[in-house]
Amino acid sequence: METIGHLINGEIRADSENTQAIFNPSTGSVEKRVVLGGVASVEDAVAAAKAAYPVWRATPPIRRARVMQEFKRLLEANADTICRLIGEEHGKIKHDAMGELQRGIENVEYACGVPELLKGEHSRNVGPNIDSWSEFQPLGVVAGITPFNFPVMVPLWMYPLAIACGNCFILKPSERVPGSTLFVAQLLQEAGLPPGVFNVVNGDREVVDQLIAHKGISAISFVGSTPVAEAIYTKASALGKRCQALGGAKNHAIVMPDADMDNAVNQLLGAAFGSSGERCMALSVAVAVGDAAADMLVSKLSAAMEDLKVGAFEDESNDFGPVITEAHKERILGLITSAEDDGADVVVDGRRPYVDGYPFGFYVGATLIDRVTTSMESYRQEIFGPVLQVVRVNSMEEAMQIINEHEYGNGTCIFTRDGEAARYFSDHIEVGMVGINVPLPVPVAYHSFGGWKRSFFGDLSAYGPDGVRFYTRRKTITQRWPSMNVREGVTFSMPTMK
Structure with missing residues (x-):
């Protein structure tokens, strides 16, 4: 029987004998098992991501975009395999799985435009010989926790854009449907992503709690039920992490x-x-x-x-x-x-x-x-x-x-x-x-997805423009090069342009 492991630092790993059955909902039988990670699995994934981050952050955005372009090609080339894996673990009919995959691919397409998306503003002469501009810099190591109902699409809402923005990512997929997630993660490696930039840790609540609490993780994205979304948002925010948590609906x-x-x-x-x-x-x-x-x-x-x-x-x-x-x-x-x-x-x-x-x-x-x-x-x-x-x-x-x-x-x-x-x-x-007259008004990839009230906790919605802002921090730089021939006096008042 096949056992699904983690992907940490570019390697498939089964670091525990603690496993859980994966059912084929169509037959009701157990056909696979998944390794459930723990604290050590998360520690290893964070260490790998932190080690990979300096080089990946410094990689020019256009090169990051080229990885995403190749990733998109591989997703399309392997669509039949991906949809079969979705069907085996979720039960989704192939035509529906194809729709899920296509909506995920559209988010990868959006991430391919990251050189344009990361452009900041620039103002010349905001003061005498003073220029000011803003930059959008990555957060560091970020994490995503995703549900069973869209094992490919919802993760693709998160990590392509986060990685294209220069972050390293740790994904905790639903333990009920890990096979397609792991296969897609391997395609991203095949596309040229360096080891450690993207890691997958399977597990249950122990892994979730560790991701939330870990000091090395700067942000959490979550999709699931409202009680869990609220709990994750409350815990992560109290620890100073950025968090977007999408909950239930009626x-x-x-x-x-x-x-x-x-x-x-x-x-x-x-x-x-x-x-x-x-x-x-x-x-x-x-x-x-x-x-x-x-x-x-x-x-x-x-x-x-x-x-x-x-x-x-x-x-x-x-x-x-x-x-x-x-x-x-x-x-x-x-x-x-x-x-x-x-x-x-x-x-x-x-x-x-x-x-x-x-x-x-x-x-x-x-x-x-x-x-x-x-x-x-x-x-x-x-x-x-x-x-x-x-x-x-x-x-x-x-x-x-x-x-x-x-x-x-x-x-x-x-x-x-x-x-x-x-x-x-x-x-x-x-x-x-x-x-x-549109029954499923799911925004396209270049808009953003998010509900109101108890369907969403956070300030920035998923993917699209809000996704770029969620996975980056604005830094504003003000610069002046004084003339060598002019000595400036001391000024104690607040500088203004009056």
């Missing part, structure tokens, strides 16, 4: 009476059930304005859902695959049942799907629940599964109030043909990423 779509209902249904199907709903940007709640719109929406959704296929990742005719673990499957089923017990109507029931040939896989079928209220447990919780709930309201204002009062503010959208309604919605909704 993303709503308002469906207006004037919406193109057929288009809205198609968009909701992909946004709610793609990747088995295991996306922080998944649309899990449709807020229908008016009973007529709600009745039409539920009718069209339930009819369309008859053709949805859940199954193993190898079959590309499947629309989505299993969820990540048996325990997560049972949690989803429990929340569906709780909605039913609370009086909601389970219109399409995916609690016990039959997947031919895979009796032990972690499958949940597409589920549609109507007449959900905001007091129900299924509404309050982030289900993180292939479940779409419909909440009925009487007005757009009522729909927006529901969204604005929710503790999460990650993503949202509105389906409408009314430009005035769309403009009002985008201006007044209290959510960080907004779509107008």
Whole structure:
């Protein structure tokens, strides 16, 4: 059985007999194991990164960009292998894995422009013969902690840009899906990255705690659940580290009476059930304005859902695959049942799907629940599964109030043909990423990704322009070369240009 190790200082390493099973969610069987690191693993990774940092920091940005250009080429050349690894450990169907990989590659493309991104400002003669300019310098050794649901894309939100900016990086991927992460890390080495600049340490909470506490690490990036995001942000900030921590979500779509209902249904199907709903940007709640719109929406959704296929990742005719673990499957089923017990109507029931040939896989079928209220447990919780709930309201204002009062503010959208309604919605909704007839408004690589409220902790969002600022520090330099023929007097007052 294959065992996944760490990548430290350019070498694959298995430094412990403490391992954890890696399940194939499609079959429900253990097919690999991962070595769980500890304090010593983190110490070795930090030492390797600190040793590599001086030379890498001094490497011209254009040379760093060339490494990223070759890395992009290798990612594209090895796309089939990467997607197979994602499927084996996550269960994601190949067409969905390809989409994940492509969005990650776009962040590598953005990092290729780092010579332009690191240009500071320059002002000549801010005072008599005085020039001033700013530079953006790397932080040093930084770390990322990433979730199971996007084992390739989310790490690519972090380390390509951090490394291109001159930092050295330590990644702690989810121990449930380490294989694709390690393979991609080896591609980055093949692209010409020096040993020690990028290190991967597998592990559990012990590794996370050590990364947060280690004095040699200057910044932490995290994506995961809200309780963990808040805890990591609180601890890291108290230790003086820069931190961006992305948490959970409960993303709503308002469906207006004037919406193109057929288009809205198609968009909701992909946004709610793609990747088995295991996306922080998944649309899990449709807020229908008016009973007529709600009745039409539920009718069209339930009819369309008859053709949805859940199954193993190898079959590309499947629309989505299993969820990540048996325990997560049972949690989803429990929340569906709780909605039913609370009086909601389970219109399409995916609690016990039959997947031919895979009796032990972690499958949940597409589920549609109507007449959900905001007091129900299924509404309050982030289900993180292939479940779409419909909440009925009487007005757009009522729909927006529901969204604005929710503790999460990650993503949202509105389906409408009314430009005035769309403009009002985008201006007044209290959510960080907004779509107008776009169900998954995930920003492209040259913008930045981040929610509001308890979906995000920190000041600078992920990737894009905010990513450059997160992984660098501004230094402002003011310079004067006095004339050799002029002796200057002593000045005790604050210098000004008056």
